[in-house]
Amino acid sequence: MKRHHHILFFVQLIILLMAFSTKLRATHIVGGDATYVCLGANRYQIKLSIYRDCIGGTIGAISGDNPAYIRVFTGNNLIVDERELNAVNGAGFVIPPGFQNDCVTNPPKTCLNRLDFEFTLTLNASPVGYKVIYQDCCRNRSVLNIVNPFNTGATYTCTIPPNSVASCNSSAVFKNFPPQIICVNNPLVYDHSATDIDGDSLSYEFCQSYDSPEKQKKGYPNYFYDPVIYRSPFSASIPMAGNPRIQIDPKTGLISGTPNLQGRFVVAVCCHEWRNGKIINTVTREFQFVVTNCSKAVIANIPQYSSEFNTYIVNCSDLTVKFDNLSIGAMTYHWDFGVEELSGDTSNAFMPTFTYPDSGTYVVTLYVNKGTTCSDSISRFVKVYPKLISNFSAPSIACPGDTINFTDLSTSTYPIKQWIWNFDDNTELDYNQNAQHVFPYSGLYNVGLITSNNQGCLDTVFKKILIDPTKPNVGNDTVIVVGERIDFKGQLNGNYRWMPSTFLSDPNVYNPTGTFTDTGTFTYIVAVESDGGCLGYDTIQIQVLANPYLAIPNIFSPNGDGTNDRFRPLLVGYQSLRYFRIYNRYGEEIFSTQNISDSWDGTYKGQDQVVGVYYWMIGLKDRFGKDYDQKGDITLIR
Numbered sequence: 347m348k349r350h351h352h353i354l355f356f357v358q359l360i361i362l363l364m365a366f367s368t369k370l371r372a373t374h375i376v377g378g379d380a381t382y383v384c385l386g387a388n389r390y391q392i393k394l395s396i397y398r399d400c401i402g403g404t405i406g407a408i409s410g411d412n413p414a415y416i417r418v419f420t421g422n423n424l425i426v427d428e429r430e431l432n433a434v435n436g437a438g439f440v441i442p443p444g445f446q447n448d449c450v451t452n453p454p455k456t457c458l459n460r461l462d463f464e465f466t467l468t469l470n471a472s473p474v475g476y477k478v479i480y481q482d483c484c485r486n487r488s489v490l491n492i493v494n495p496f497n498t499g500a501t502y503t504c505t506i507p508p509n510s511v512a513s514c515n516s517s518a519v520f521k522n523f524p525p526q527i528i529c530v531n532n533p534l535v536y537d538h539s540a541t542d543i544d545g546d547s548l549s550y551e552f553c554q555s556y557d558s559p560e561k562q563k564k565g566y567p568n569y570f571y572d573p574v575i576y577r578s579p580f581s582a583s584i585p586m587a588g589n590p591r592i593q594i595d596p597k598t599g600l601i602s603g604t605p606n607l608q609g610r611f612v613v614a615v616c617c618h619e620w621r622n623g624k625i626i627n628t629v630t631r632e633f634q635f636v637v638t639n640c641s642k643a644v645i646a647n648i649p650q651y652s653s654e655f656n657t658y659i660v661n662c663s664d665l666t667v668k669f670d671n672l673s674i675g676a677m678t679y680h681w682d683f684g685v686e687e688l689s690g691d692t693s694n695a696f697m698p699t700f701t702y703p704d705s706g707t708y709v710v711t712l713y714v715n716k717g718t719t720c721s722d723s724i725s726r727f728v729k730v731y732p733k734l735i736s737n738f739s740a741p742s743i744a745c746p747g748d749t750i751n752f753t754d755l756s757t758s759t760y761p762i763k764q765w766i767w768n769f770d771d772n773t774e775l776d777y778n779q780n781a782q783h784v785f786p787y788s789g790l791y792n793v794g795l796i797t798s799n800n801q802g803c804l805d806t807v808f809k810k811i812l813i814d815p816t817k818p819n820v821g822n823d824t825v826i827v828v829g830e831r832i833d834f835k836g837q838l839n840g841n842y843r844w845m846p847s848t849f850l851s852d853p854n855v856y857n858p859t860g861t862f863t864d865t866g867t868f869t870y871i872v873a874v875e876s877d878g879g880c881l882g883y884d885t886i887q888i889q890v891l892a893n894p895y896l897a898i899p900n901i902f903s904p905n906g907d908g909t910n911d912r913f914r915p916l917l918v919g920y921q922s923l924r925y926f927r928i929y930n931r932y933g934e935e936i937f938s939t940q941n942i943s944d945s946w947d948g949t950y951k952g953q954d955q956v957v958g959v960y961y962w963m964i965g966l967k968d969r970f971g972k973d974y975d976q977k978g979d980i981t982l983i984r
Contacts, residue, residue: 374399375411376458376486376610377524377633380478380504383543384514390506391466392416394431394480397524397633400440400457412437414463414480421474421508431463438462441523449720451641456526469506476506481558481571489634490609491580492555499558501571504629512626518542518617524633529640530608533647534592535656535724538615538631539599546619546626550599553616554582555632574612585613586635590650602656602726605637646714646722647672654802657727658710662734662803666701669710676714676722684708684728702730705759705801731801734758738795743812745880746788750811752781756797766796788815816882818842818874823887827894827919827969832860834886840876862890894919894968901981904948913980914945915964924965924973928980931958948982957983 377397382390396411418427438461469476482500489495504517518540525536540548556571576582586592592603594615601615614632618625649672651659661667671679683700685691685708693700702708708728715721737755744750756762767776769783770791776783785791794808819837826832836842836856847853848868849860862868868888875881895918902913915926920942928937928946936950948955963977 374486375482375500376636377631378480378500378502379520379629379631380480380502381517381519381629382478382504382506383516385466386514387468388470389466389468391464392418392478392504394463394478394502396461396463396480396502397441398438398459398461400459401455411461414461416463416465417479418467418469419477419479420472421477426469426476427467429465431465433461434464435460435462441526443526449643449722450527450529451643452639454527454638454640458524458526460523471509473508473510475508475511478504478506479571483558485612486610486634488610489612490607491577491585491611493575493577495612498574499571500632501556501558502630502632503556505627507627512544512619512621515546515619515627516543517627517629518546518548518619519629520615520617520631524631525635527640528605528635528637529642530637531604531606532642532645533604533724534588534602536601537599538594538601540617540629542619544619544621546621548599549596549618549620550594551596551616551618552583552585552594553614553630555612555614580611582614586611586637593655595655600656602650605635608637608639611635611637642675642722644675644715644720644722645673646676646712646724647674648710648712648724648726650726652729652802654727654729656725657729657802660729660731660802662731662799662801662805664732665703665705665730666699667728667730668699669697671697671712673712673714673722678715680713680716682711682713684710702728705731707801729802731760731799731803734760734762734797734799734803734805736795736797736805736807738807738809740793740809740811742810743814743878744785745816745876745878746786746813747784750783750785752783752793752795754779754795754797756795756805758797758799758803760799760801760803762797763800764796764798768794768796770794785811785813788813788817812878814876814878814880816874816876816880818872818882818884820870820872820884820886823889825889825891825895825918826862827891828862828865830862830890830919830969832862832888834858834860834870836872836874838874838876838882840874843873845871845873860888862888865890865892891918894966894974896920896964896966896974896976898962898964898978899980900978901983902948903983904954905984912945912947917942917966919969920966920974921969921971922967924967925963926965927963929961929963930955931960936960954984955982 376399378395380394382392384390412433413430415430417425419425438459441458441460443456480502485495485498485500487496492498507515520540522537528534542548555574557574558571586605587607588603588605590603594601613635614630616628616630619627648658649670679694679696681693681698683691709725710728711723711725713723735757739753739755740750754765765779767781770793791811792808793811794806796806798804820834834857842856844850844853844858849862851859870886872884897916902910904911923940923942926939927935929935937946959979959981961979966974
């Protein structure tokens, strides 16, 4: 039994040590890349570089990286080579930190070690190409931009393209060591460019990092690997937080921006090789960018006011640029405005102004404390491309429903690439150079046009368009008694025509008088041409009765629903109201008026009256002066 206990204890100890060893390995590998050189005769020299944190990892963990296990697959995933390699540089070499401690007030401890592996192999010409793969089990626990980093592996690869794509091609090789110290809230400018011995054109982008199989073990070939899962809001193209945003220039490989969040961030940069207008190969370097709370004593800083990559400003008005300076801790300043053919394009002013000799894109560089132990510099683009002036023609006044033509009159030194029309009426934007639009309703609209040219210039112009009101309002239908007169009145300026002209004093004015000598129902159509030339119509109906008319409802419901809430008589042909009185069932007068437009709301002394029957009396005087009296009852309901 004791022997069995000893064996069980030994197995548990081994498992514990293995788990501890795995955690140690996860804390120190921070990046890697794989490249190759074609030696001719189908022979390739493959190089793998692994970057390691030689402070965060133990000696045992670091020594576990050597030897490395590398596999070579065909493009259709058949293994053609697998080997265990010892590093060509022994225990690796320590990369210089790339900054001066005396220029950082609280420098973090840094130690970056690069381990290199190389081997040469012969690969037959292949229509599908080859892929070289190195995989490791896991990553640093503290990585912020991927999900569950400790259980996420790392895969570093390079691809040898098919011979039909590029015969005896060599990969691009990154020029500079990765940065070891990035200070939070300080401008980052890092050259991540590469060289290519074949002379192919190169482009750059942030790209995908890859996991390795969860059960990956040394000596077990595996070509399967999935993309890592990024933690929101990060992604392959937005691997770090920054303001201005961390970006990479696709042409130069320059990474710039101002990181504003501390932590470790996995960043992968893809360098694409172009030949005859097509991508023939891509090499990737992955590295953990560590943003720390270090404070540089001297910071050269030109702000970035443009949304374009690493660009101070795009000046589209003239050739003169005023430069702002946000540097910290400097005593002297030296500006180089980037005009290659000029030797005097410099200034030692804090915030200089410079007039460029011609339009173009320039690289302006600011050196602070130049020539001293603690100096710094920064470069940004300045784009000078005058002039762009947005303009368009359109009628200043139009009618509802008309199709209006908007003609672009914008001028620019460089070709205009985009037009954006906003018609101020909640309709969709129009992206045509010249636009057409219909405003269905009258009103004053502030139409805008934004133009941009191929140099990044923007300009905006607004013009007001009056859509002329065309709906005349000549009032409500009316009931009168024969012999009465009505004064019509239009509510819109313009030229009027009343049809028919029967009983009207003048059918061509906005306010004719109608004198009706016959009974009947008469409908008039009025056509109005506004001052803007827009045509509108309205109608009115006049009912002419032979005798005066009194209509009083027998029920009303003052419940506030907007229907039949007030009790009023309808009078036609009467000169005046002598009295209108309402009584409750006790004979108490609760409402009285001599105003023909008054009505009862169902209350007395501010109190709602009860449901029931109420009594009314009315006295009238007709247009000939004769008095009429009438009475009745009304039922109140709620």
